[in-house]
Amino acid sequence: MPQEVPNDRFGIGWRPDLAAAILRNLDRIDVLEVIADDYFGAPSRIVKSLASLSAEHPVVLHAVGMGMASTIRTGRSWFNHMARLVDRVKPESWSEHLAFVRAGGVEIGRLAAPPRNANSLEGTLANLEAATRATGMRPAMENIATLVDPPGSSMTEAEWLSRVALDSGGPLLLDLHNVHANAVNCGFDAMTFLRQVPLERVSTIHLSGGRWIGTRILDDHLHDVPDPVYDMLRFVAGRAPRPLTVLLERDGKYPPIEHLLAQLDRARQAVMKGRREHAGI
Amino acid sequence: MSTPEFEAFLARLYADPRSFGEDLRGAALRFGLTPEQAEAIGHIDREALAVAAASFERKRQGKRGAQRRSIVTRLLGH
Secondary structure (H helix, E strand, O other): OOOOOOOOOEEEEHHHHHHHHHHHOOOOOEEEEHHHHHHHHOHHHHHHHHHHEEEHEEEEEEOOOOOOOOOOOOOOHHHHHHHHHHHHHHOOEEOOOOOOEEOOOEEEEEEEOOOOOOOHHHHHHHHHHHHHHHHOOOOOOOOOOOOOOOOOOOOOOHHHHHHHHHHHHOOOEEEEHHHHHHHHHOOOOOOHHHHOOOHHHHEEEEOHHHHHHHOEEEEEOOOOOOHHHHHHHHHOOOOOOOOOOOEOOOOOOOOHHHHHHHHHHHHHHHHHHHHHHHHHO | OOHHHHHHHHHHHHHHHHHHHHHHHHHHHHHOOOOHHHHHHOOOOOHHHHHHHHHHHHHHHHHHHHHHHHHHHHHOOO
8 A cells, every 4th residue: 555644754742751651652753842942051961861862763852932923133042052952962953933932121931922013024034044044954933822812913823924934935833733722712713724824834733732711722732632633634734745743742731651642643644634635545 | 013112011911911900002102102002902802811911920930930940950960
Protein backbone atom coordinates (compact mmCIF):
# COMPACT_ATOMS: atom_id res chain seq x y z
CA MET A 1 0.00 0.00 0.00
CA PRO A 2 1.44 3.41 -0.88
CA GLN A 3 2.36 5.63 2.02
CA GLU A 4 0.36 8.83 1.67
CA VAL A 5 2.13 10.83 4.34
CA PRO A 6 5.79 9.85 4.19
CA ASN A 7 7.14 13.00 5.80
CA ASP A 8 4.53 14.02 8.34
CA ARG A 9 5.76 13.67 11.89
CA PHE A 10 4.11 13.59 15.28
CA GLY A 11 5.61 14.72 18.52
CA ILE A 12 5.05 16.06 21.97
CA GLY A 13 6.14 18.98 24.13
CA TRP A 14 9.06 18.06 26.37
CA ARG A 15 8.16 18.76 29.99
CA PRO A 16 10.20 17.73 33.06
CA ASP A 17 7.18 15.90 34.52
CA LEU A 18 6.82 13.87 31.34
CA ALA A 19 10.51 13.35 30.58
CA ALA A 20 10.90 9.82 31.88
CA ALA A 21 7.73 8.61 30.20
CA ILE A 22 8.68 10.30 26.94
CA LEU A 23 12.11 8.68 26.93
CA ARG A 24 10.51 5.26 27.45
CA ASN A 25 8.30 5.83 24.41
CA LEU A 26 10.57 7.54 21.88
CA ASP A 27 9.71 4.90 19.29
CA ARG A 28 6.19 6.41 19.17
CA ILE A 29 7.29 10.04 19.24
CA ASP A 30 8.96 11.45 16.12
CA VAL A 31 9.87 14.90 17.42
CA LEU A 32 10.31 16.65 20.77
CA GLU A 33 9.46 20.31 21.22
CA VAL A 34 11.47 21.96 24.00
CA ILE A 35 10.67 25.31 25.64
CA ALA A 36 13.73 27.38 24.77
CA ASP A 37 13.29 29.97 27.52
CA ASP A 38 13.84 27.28 30.16
CA TYR A 39 17.43 26.96 28.89
CA PHE A 40 18.30 30.65 28.48
CA GLY A 41 21.12 31.23 30.94
CA ALA A 42 20.91 27.66 32.25
CA PRO A 43 24.07 25.96 33.57
CA SER A 44 26.26 24.48 30.87
CA ARG A 45 25.63 20.89 31.98
CA ILE A 46 21.88 21.40 31.57
CA VAL A 47 22.27 22.74 28.04
CA LYS A 48 24.69 19.92 27.31
CA SER A 49 22.07 17.37 28.31
CA LEU A 50 19.62 18.99 25.88
CA ALA A 51 22.27 18.92 23.15
CA SER A 52 22.76 15.22 23.80
CA LEU A 53 19.04 14.63 23.50
CA SER A 54 18.96 16.62 20.26
CA ALA A 55 21.80 14.54 18.85
CA GLU A 56 19.80 11.37 19.47
CA HIS A 57 16.28 12.47 18.55
CA PRO A 58 14.79 15.32 16.49
CA VAL A 59 14.31 18.42 18.65
CA VAL A 60 12.65 21.73 17.84
CA LEU A 61 12.86 24.75 20.13
CA HIS A 62 9.86 26.83 21.10
CA ALA A 63 10.26 30.30 22.59
CA VAL A 64 7.60 32.06 24.64
CA GLY A 65 9.04 35.30 26.00
CA MET A 66 10.31 37.37 23.10
CA GLY A 67 7.13 39.31 22.40
CA MET A 68 7.88 39.80 18.73
CA ALA A 69 4.39 40.87 17.62
CA SER A 70 4.85 44.43 18.69
CA THR A 71 5.70 47.94 17.58
CA ILE A 72 8.46 47.69 20.19
CA ARG A 73 11.72 46.06 19.16
CA THR A 74 12.49 42.82 20.97
CA GLY A 75 15.55 43.18 23.19
CA ARG A 76 18.72 41.95 21.54
CA SER A 77 19.51 39.74 24.55
CA TRP A 78 16.54 37.49 23.71
CA PHE A 79 17.92 36.77 20.27
CA ASN A 80 21.44 36.31 21.63
CA HIS A 81 20.13 33.73 24.10
CA MET A 82 18.37 31.89 21.29
CA ALA A 83 21.40 32.12 18.99
CA ARG A 84 23.61 30.53 21.67
CA LEU A 85 21.05 27.79 22.30
CA VAL A 86 20.64 27.09 18.59
CA ASP A 87 24.41 26.90 18.24
CA ARG A 88 24.78 24.42 21.09
CA VAL A 89 21.66 22.30 20.69
CA LYS A 90 21.40 22.32 16.90
CA PRO A 91 17.61 21.99 16.74
CA GLU A 92 15.85 21.32 13.48
CA SER A 93 14.01 24.63 13.79
CA TRP A 94 12.68 27.12 16.30
CA SER A 95 9.46 29.02 16.75
CA GLU A 96 7.84 31.85 18.68
CA HIS A 97 4.39 33.30 19.20
CA LEU A 98 2.75 36.22 17.45
CA ALA A 99 2.22 37.94 20.77
CA PHE A 100 3.35 40.85 22.84
CA VAL A 101 4.22 40.11 26.43
CA ARG A 102 5.52 43.40 27.85
CA ALA A 103 5.36 47.11 27.20
CA GLY A 104 6.09 50.27 29.16
CA GLY A 105 7.96 48.31 31.79
CA VAL A 106 5.00 46.01 32.53
CA GLU A 107 5.25 42.23 32.14
CA ILE A 108 1.82 40.89 31.22
CA GLY A 109 2.77 37.39 32.28
CA ARG A 110 1.07 35.65 29.40
CA LEU A 111 0.91 35.92 25.64
CA ALA A 112 -1.28 38.86 24.63
CA ALA A 113 -2.74 39.36 21.18
CA PRO A 114 -1.40 42.50 19.53
CA PRO A 115 -3.66 45.04 17.85
CA ARG A 116 -3.81 43.78 14.27
CA ASN A 117 -2.92 46.68 12.02
CA ALA A 118 -0.20 47.97 9.69
CA ASN A 119 1.99 49.30 12.51
CA SER A 120 2.07 46.06 14.46
CA LEU A 121 2.65 44.15 11.22
CA GLU A 122 5.65 46.34 10.41
CA GLY A 123 7.07 45.92 13.93
CA THR A 124 6.56 42.16 13.81
CA LEU A 125 8.33 41.84 10.47
CA ALA A 126 11.25 43.91 11.76
CA ASN A 127 11.54 41.70 14.85
CA LEU A 128 11.36 38.59 12.70
CA GLU A 129 14.17 39.82 10.51
CA ALA A 130 16.32 40.62 13.53
CA ALA A 131 15.61 37.19 15.02
CA THR A 132 16.52 35.48 11.77
CA ARG A 133 19.76 37.43 11.41
CA ALA A 134 20.78 36.71 14.99
CA THR A 135 20.07 32.99 14.98
CA GLY A 136 20.67 32.08 11.36
CA MET A 137 17.28 30.36 11.27
CA ARG A 138 13.94 31.90 10.36
CA PRO A 139 11.51 31.06 13.15
CA ALA A 140 8.07 29.63 12.55
CA MET A 141 5.50 32.04 13.95
CA GLU A 142 2.49 30.84 15.90
CA ASN A 143 -1.02 32.27 16.09
CA ILE A 144 -2.06 32.75 19.71
CA ALA A 145 -5.26 32.31 21.67
CA THR A 146 -6.98 35.36 23.08
CA LEU A 147 -9.96 36.03 25.29
CA VAL A 148 -10.02 39.70 24.28
CA ASP A 149 -10.53 40.76 20.68
CA PRO A 150 -7.56 43.15 20.55
CA PRO A 151 -8.58 46.81 20.36
CA GLY A 152 -7.08 49.03 17.71
CA SER A 153 -7.28 46.34 15.04
CA SER A 154 -7.97 47.20 11.42
CA MET A 155 -7.40 43.66 10.13
CA THR A 156 -9.03 40.37 10.99
CA GLU A 157 -6.82 37.76 12.61
CA ALA A 158 -6.76 35.77 9.36
CA GLU A 159 -5.72 38.84 7.36
CA TRP A 160 -3.01 39.83 9.82
CA LEU A 161 -1.64 36.29 10.14
CA SER A 162 -1.60 35.92 6.37
CA ARG A 163 0.33 39.17 5.98
CA VAL A 164 2.93 38.07 8.52
CA ALA A 165 3.43 34.77 6.74
CA LEU A 166 3.45 36.11 3.20
CA ASP A 167 5.42 39.31 3.83
CA SER A 168 8.07 37.57 5.93
CA GLY A 169 8.28 34.52 3.70
CA GLY A 170 8.63 32.46 6.85
CA PRO A 171 6.84 29.32 8.00
CA LEU A 172 3.72 29.27 10.13
CA LEU A 173 3.14 27.27 13.26
CA LEU A 174 -0.61 26.89 13.22
CA ASP A 175 -2.09 26.22 16.67
CA LEU A 176 -5.46 24.66 15.96
CA HIS A 177 -6.76 24.89 19.51
CA ASN A 178 -5.96 28.60 19.45
CA VAL A 179 -8.01 28.93 16.27
CA HIS A 180 -10.82 26.97 17.93
CA ALA A 181 -10.69 29.12 21.08
CA ASN A 182 -10.55 32.41 19.18
CA ALA A 183 -13.43 31.35 16.94
CA VAL A 184 -15.53 30.86 20.07
CA ASN A 185 -14.20 33.87 21.96
CA CYS A 186 -14.30 36.35 19.10
CA GLY A 187 -17.24 34.96 17.15
CA PHE A 188 -15.97 33.67 13.82
CA ASP A 189 -16.08 30.36 12.00
CA ALA A 190 -12.93 28.30 12.45
CA MET A 191 -13.15 26.53 9.10
CA THR A 192 -13.62 29.85 7.29
CA PHE A 193 -10.50 31.09 9.09
CA LEU A 194 -8.56 28.06 7.83
CA ARG A 195 -9.69 28.78 4.28
CA GLN A 196 -8.39 32.35 4.59
CA VAL A 197 -4.86 31.72 5.84
CA PRO A 198 -1.98 30.55 3.61
CA LEU A 199 -1.88 26.86 4.48
CA GLU A 200 0.98 26.44 2.03
CA ARG A 201 3.17 28.17 4.61
CA VAL A 202 2.23 25.87 7.49
CA SER A 203 5.13 23.69 8.62
CA THR A 204 4.06 22.88 12.15
CA ILE A 205 0.80 22.34 13.99
CA HIS A 206 0.07 22.56 17.70
CA LEU A 207 -2.70 20.58 19.34
CA SER A 208 -3.89 21.12 22.90
CA GLY A 209 -6.97 21.45 25.02
CA GLY A 210 -8.51 24.09 27.21
CA ARG A 211 -11.57 24.66 29.34
CA TRP A 212 -14.77 26.58 29.09
CA ILE A 213 -15.25 29.64 31.28
CA GLY A 214 -18.85 30.59 30.73
CA THR A 215 -19.18 31.22 27.00
CA ARG A 216 -15.43 31.45 26.40
CA ILE A 217 -12.57 29.00 26.05
CA LEU A 218 -9.34 29.41 28.00
CA ASP A 219 -6.42 27.76 26.21
CA ASP A 220 -4.75 26.38 29.32
CA HIS A 221 -3.11 23.24 27.88
CA LEU A 222 -4.42 21.26 30.85
CA HIS A 223 -7.03 19.20 29.03
CA ASP A 224 -7.43 16.75 26.17
CA VAL A 225 -7.60 17.87 22.57
CA PRO A 226 -11.30 18.42 21.79
CA ASP A 227 -13.05 16.84 18.81
CA PRO A 228 -13.35 20.02 16.68
CA VAL A 229 -9.56 20.37 16.70
CA TYR A 230 -9.13 16.93 15.12
CA ASP A 231 -11.65 17.93 12.45
CA MET A 232 -9.58 21.04 11.79
CA LEU A 233 -6.40 18.97 11.62
CA ARG A 234 -7.96 16.72 9.00
CA PHE A 235 -9.07 19.78 7.03
CA VAL A 236 -5.60 21.35 7.12
CA ALA A 237 -3.85 18.09 6.24
CA GLY A 238 -5.98 17.88 3.12
CA ARG A 239 -4.81 21.30 1.96
CA ALA A 240 -1.34 21.96 3.38
CA PRO A 241 1.25 20.81 0.83
CA ARG A 242 4.26 20.71 3.14
CA PRO A 243 5.18 17.80 5.36
CA LEU A 244 3.69 18.64 8.72
CA THR A 245 5.17 18.36 12.18
CA VAL A 246 2.21 17.91 14.53
CA LEU A 247 2.96 18.55 18.19
CA LEU A 248 0.82 17.84 21.25
CA GLU A 249 1.15 20.40 24.06
CA ARG A 250 0.32 19.59 27.66
CA ASP A 251 1.37 21.88 30.50
CA GLY A 252 -0.07 20.23 33.61
CA LYS A 253 -2.66 17.84 35.10
CA TYR A 254 -0.62 15.18 33.35
CA PRO A 255 -2.42 11.95 32.55
CA PRO A 256 -0.57 8.67 31.98
CA ILE A 257 1.66 8.86 28.91
CA GLU A 258 -0.53 6.29 27.14
CA HIS A 259 -3.37 8.78 27.27
CA LEU A 260 -1.23 11.40 25.54
CA LEU A 261 0.11 8.91 23.00
CA ALA A 262 -3.46 7.92 22.17
CA GLN A 263 -4.14 11.56 21.29
CA LEU A 264 -1.04 11.52 19.11
CA ASP A 265 -2.33 8.38 17.38
CA ARG A 266 -5.66 10.08 16.79
CA ALA A 267 -3.80 13.03 15.26
CA ARG A 268 -1.97 10.62 12.95
CA GLN A 269 -5.30 9.21 11.83
CA ALA A 270 -6.73 12.68 11.20
CA VAL A 271 -3.73 13.70 9.10
CA MET A 272 -3.84 10.41 7.20
CA LYS A 273 -7.53 10.90 6.42
CA GLY A 274 -6.97 14.48 5.29
CA ARG A 275 -4.07 13.49 3.04
CA ARG A 276 -6.05 10.61 1.55
CA GLU A 277 -9.09 12.75 0.88
CA HIS A 278 -6.92 15.28 -0.90
CA ALA A 279 -5.30 12.54 -2.97
CA GLY A 280 -8.72 11.09 -3.82
CA ILE A 281 -7.86 7.75 -2.24
CA MET B 1 -3.21 52.99 15.54
CA SER B 2 -0.57 50.84 17.26
CA THR B 3 2.23 52.69 18.99
CA PRO B 4 4.52 51.73 21.86
CA GLU B 5 2.32 53.96 24.08
CA PHE B 6 -0.82 52.12 23.02
CA GLU B 7 0.84 48.79 23.83
CA ALA B 8 2.06 50.18 27.15
CA PHE B 9 -1.51 51.08 28.06
CA LEU B 10 -2.76 47.64 27.00
CA ALA B 11 -0.05 45.93 29.05
CA ARG B 12 -1.11 47.87 32.16
CA LEU B 13 -4.75 47.21 31.43
CA TYR B 14 -4.24 43.48 30.99
CA ALA B 15 -2.06 43.29 34.10
CA ASP B 16 -4.44 45.19 36.38
CA PRO B 17 -7.75 46.24 34.80
CA ARG B 18 -9.37 47.11 38.15
CA SER B 19 -6.94 49.99 38.67
CA PHE B 20 -8.42 51.77 35.66
CA GLY B 21 -11.96 51.95 36.99
CA GLU B 22 -15.04 51.96 34.80
CA ASP B 23 -14.10 54.76 32.42
CA LEU B 24 -11.47 53.07 30.26
CA ARG B 25 -11.78 55.69 27.53
CA GLY B 26 -11.09 58.49 30.00
CA ALA B 27 -8.19 56.55 31.50
CA ALA B 28 -6.71 56.09 28.05
CA LEU B 29 -6.95 59.82 27.34
CA ARG B 30 -5.34 60.66 30.67
CA PHE B 31 -2.58 58.16 29.83
CA GLY B 32 -1.85 60.25 26.74
CA LEU B 33 -3.40 58.13 24.03
CA THR B 34 -5.03 59.77 21.02
CA PRO B 35 -8.85 60.13 20.91
CA GLU B 36 -8.94 57.38 18.24
CA GLN B 37 -6.91 55.03 20.43
CA ALA B 38 -8.99 55.90 23.49
CA GLU B 39 -12.16 55.17 21.54
CA ALA B 40 -10.81 51.72 20.65
CA ILE B 41 -9.96 51.07 24.31
CA GLY B 42 -13.46 52.13 25.31
CA HIS B 43 -14.94 49.36 23.18
CA ILE B 44 -13.10 46.49 24.90
CA ASP B 45 -15.37 43.70 26.09
CA ARG B 46 -15.14 44.18 29.90
CA GLU B 47 -16.23 40.66 30.74
CA ALA B 48 -13.61 39.16 28.44
CA LEU B 49 -11.03 41.54 29.89
CA ALA B 50 -11.80 40.40 33.43
CA VAL B 51 -11.43 36.73 32.50
CA ALA B 52 -8.20 37.46 30.61
CA ALA B 53 -6.73 39.51 33.46
CA ALA B 54 -7.45 36.72 35.94
CA SER B 55 -5.71 34.30 33.60
CA PHE B 56 -2.69 36.60 33.24
CA GLU B 57 -2.48 36.96 37.03
CA ARG B 58 -2.55 33.17 37.56
CA LYS B 59 0.25 32.82 35.03
CA ARG B 60 2.36 35.49 36.75
CA GLN B 61 1.86 33.75 40.10
CA GLY B 62 2.84 30.44 38.52
CA LYS B 63 6.00 31.97 37.10
CA ARG B 64 6.96 33.49 40.45
CA GLY B 65 6.51 30.07 42.05
CA ALA B 66 8.60 28.41 39.36
CA GLN B 67 11.35 31.01 39.78
CA ARG B 68 11.43 30.42 43.54
CA ARG B 69 11.65 26.66 42.97
CA SER B 70 14.42 27.18 40.42
CA ILE B 71 16.47 29.31 42.82
CA VAL B 72 16.09 26.72 45.60
CA THR B 73 17.00 23.93 43.19
CA ARG B 74 20.17 25.71 42.08
CA LEU B 75 21.14 26.60 45.65
CA LEU B 76 20.83 22.96 46.58
CA GLY B 77 22.92 22.04 43.58
CA HIS B 78 20.39 19.75 41.93
